[in-house]
Amino acid sequence: MPGTGRAIIRRDTIPINKHMKKHLKRIIISAILVFALSCSIALAEDEETMQVQAPAEPVSVELSENTEAPPVTDEPEAVPDEQLPSSDTLTVEDTSDGTGEVQQTDGSDTAEPVAAVPENTAAETPADEPAAEDPSVPASDGESGSDPGDDPEPVVYEAKIIEQDDGLYYIDPETGEIRTEAGFITYNGKRYYITEGGRIAVGTEVTLEDGTYHAGKTGAILTGVHKWDGVRYYSGTTSGRLKSVRGFVMYNGKKYHVYSTGKIAVSKFFVFKDRKYIAGSTGAILKGVNKWKSHYYYSNEKSGIIRVAQGLAKWDGKYYFVEKGGRIRVNQPFFYKSKPYVSLSKGWCRLLTNINTGLVTKIARRQVGIMTGVKYWQWYYGTRFVDTDRTPWCGAFIAWCFHAAGQYSRVSGIRKYGNLGYVPSYSRYASANGKWINRSTAKGGDIIVFGNDMHVGIVEYVCNGYVYTIEGNAGPTAAVGCGKPGAVIRRLLKLNDTRIKGILHV
Numbered sequence: 001m002p003g004t005g006r007a008i009i010r011r012d013t014i015p016i017n018k019h020m021k022k023h024l025k026r027i028i029i030s031a032i033l034v035f036a037l038s039c040s041i042a043l044a045e046d047e048e049t050m051q052v053q054a055p056a057e058p059v060s061v062e063l064s065e066n067t068e069a070p071p072v073t074d075e076p077e078a079v080p081d082e083q084l085p086s087s088d089t090l091t092v093e094d095t096s097d098g099t100g101e102v103q104q105t106d107g108s109d110t111a112e113p114v115a116a117v118p119e120n121t122a123a124e125t126p127a128d129e130p131a132a133e134d135p136s137v138p139a140s141d142g143e144s145g146s147d148p149g150d151d152p153e154p155v156v157y158e159a160k161i162i163e164q165d166d167g168l169y170y171i172d173p174e175t176g177e178i179r180t181e182a183g184f185i186t187y188n189g190k191r192y193y194i195t196e197g198g199r200i201a202v203g204t205e206v207t208l209e210d211g212t213y214h215a216g217k218t219g220a221i222l223t224g225v226h227k228w229d230g231v232r233y234y235s236g237t238t239s240g241r242l243k244s245v246r247g248f249v250m251y252n253g254k255k256y257h258v259y260s261t262g263k264i265a266v267s268k269f270f271v272f273k274d275r276k277y278i279a280g281s282t283g284a285i286l287k288g289v290n291k292w293k294s295h296y297y298y299s300n301e302k303s304g305i306i307r308v309a310q311g312l313a314k315w316d317g318k319y320y321f322v323e324k325g326g327r328i329r330v331n332q333p334f335f336y337k338s339k340p341y342v343s344l345s346k347g348w349c350r351l352l353t354n355i356n357t358g359l360v361t362k363i364a365r366r367q368v369g370i371m372t373g374v375k376y377w378q379w380y381y382g383t384r385f386v387d388t389d390r391t392p393w394c395g396a397f398i399a400w401c402f403h404a405a406g407q408y409s410r411v412s413g414i415r416k417y418g419n420l421g422y423v424p425s426y427s428r429y430a431s432a433n434g435k436w437i438n439r440s441t442a443k444g445g446d447i448i449v450f451g452n453d454m455h456v457g458i459v460e461y462v463c464n465g466y467v468y469t470i471e472g473n474a475g476p477t478a479a480v481g482c483g484k485p486g487a488v489i490r491r492l493l494k495l496n497d498t499r500i501k502g503i504l505h506v
Contacts, residue, residue, distance in 0.1 A: 156173065157172070157173045157175070158173060159187060160187075161200065161219070168200040168219050169199060169200065170185055170187065170200060179194055180194075182196045190221070191240055192215075193215055193221065201215040202216075202219045203215065211242060212242045214228050214235065221235075223240045224237050224251050232264040232266055232282075234249055234251065234262060243262050244260055245260060246259050246260045254285070255284065255285040256279075256283050256285065257270070257272065257277065257279055264279070265277075266283045267281050276308065277305065278292050287299050287301045288301050288315045289347060295328075296320070296327065296347040297326050297328060298313045298315060298320055298326070301315070309322070310322060310324045311336070319349050320343070320349060321341065321343055328343070330346070330347045331343060331344065331345055331465070332466055333461075333463045333466045333492060335468075339351060342464050359405040359406070359407070360407060361445055361458065361461075363401050363404045364401045364460070364488075365460070367488040368490050369488060370488045372385075373391065373397065373485060373486070376393050376396040376400045377393045379396070379400050379403075380400065380420065393485075393486075394455055394457065394471060394474065394486075395419070395421035395425075396421045397472025397473065398411065398420065398457070398472070399420040401458060413429065414426060416429070417429045417432065423453045423454060423455060423456050426447060426453075426504065427501065435504040436502045436504055439500070440495060442462045442467060442503045444458075444459055445459065446504065446506070447459070447504050447506060448467070449500075449501040449504065450501060452501070457469040457470060457472070457491075458471070460490070466492055466493065466494055466495065467495050468490065469490070469491045469492075470488065470490055471488070471491060473485070473486035474487065475489045
């Protein structure tokens with residue numbers, strides 16, 4: 001029954017006799033031996049607990065009707081004494097109360113002894129085999145019980161720079177001692193050089209086989225653009241070695257020119273590989289429009305190369321006129337691609353839209369570039385034109401422009417004082433009729449006289465202290481004695497130019 005610790009076999013299921021009792025005993029003994037053997041094996045495999053616990057309750061076994069009964073004989077078989085259970089183990093007895101039940105007792109009654117396995121007993125180690133060492137048990141000689149194959153924990157020291165009376169020194173984190181071997185070390189992201197003996201180089205120039213280095217006031221090797229004895233140098237941003245090949249470097253988004261000594265070009269106008277550059281006061285290459293010794297220059301905004309070709313350049317939303325060679329035109333009106341501009345004091349210029357657009361000046365502009373005075377001379381004089389400098393035609397050009405504009409009457413009064421092809425006639429007319437005007441108030445269509453009545457032209461417009469003129473029989477080919485005729489040209493002069501005699505209004 002449950003909880004009683006007895007196995008009950010009912011007689012009405014299988015008849016019980018003495019022969020069967022013997023076989024039943026054998027079965028029980030065999031089961032006990034098998035159980036004990038399995039416990040011994042478990043004890044041997046389990047090195048940590050080395051204990052075997054008996055089952056909490058015996059297992060109830062019930063034979064069914066189909067179970068084959070052992071053969072019945074008249075005489076019982078002899079059982080060897082060593083196979084019989086001991087008296088302190090379980091026994092099987094036949095009750096004589098007539099119920100026919102076989103009861104398994106708990107050993108309190110007299111029974112055949114059966115070998116028992118004591119509980120919580122560790123398996124014994126054979127005498128001829130050494131006992132396995134328990135890693136949790138300390139060694140008998142007092143040493144640590146750790147696995148002999150494990151490496152000991154390395155001792156970690158702190159890397160640091162210390163200051164002593166004679167300088168700075170570096171504590172090596174591997175040895176915990178001052179490093180005395182010469183060479184570079186890196187500490188807190190900066191490089192230092194240790195001299196022979198261990199002292200860190202401070203405030204000195206270090207020259208090695210691979211190059212030169214600058215050790216700063218704290219000992220850290222200087223990198224990038226830096227000052228040394230008041231001079232700017234460039235060192236590699238990683239190594240700190242001075243650049244030893246002339247050329248350009250980029251540092252913090254700016255361009256610098258470095259010489260083979262490591263020095264940086266500062267406040268210098270220089271030429272490198274046939275290109276012009278300006279290095280500013282910090283050494284950075286100037287870009288855009290900059291002033292250098294009273295002149296303005298335009299440098300490419302990416303490369304810093306000074307532009308030397310003539311033309312307009314745009315910088316910071318403004319236009320500048322670059323003359324051939326690189327200088328920017330300042331305080332001057334000028335024509336570019338047949339459009340009038342004026343440059344102001346800092347070089348930037350604007351397109352002129354308010355100049356006089358009178359018909360006389362329009363016609364005169366159309367004549368610019370003509371290299372001979374045949375048309376003007378023959379119209380005015382009606383004689384053969386001699387194509388040399390001995391044929392003066394500047395006055396005839398003035399008369400022809402007024403005639404072509406339908407305004408010849410404006411100059412016809414000058415004929416009272418002489419031929420329109422003769423320059424002194426214009427001066428006499430102006431003086432006699434009060435026609436000389438303030439130069440700054442001159443407008444397009446006025447007449448300008450040069451020198452001692454040597455030359456005459458038409459005013460195109462006046463702006464910012466300058467006067468634009470259109471002149472016939474002018475230019476290099478009109479020089480006296482060159483043997484070539486002049487041309488129709490546009491010229492720009494300052495209003496106070498001493499070559500100007502005066503401007504008259506007609």
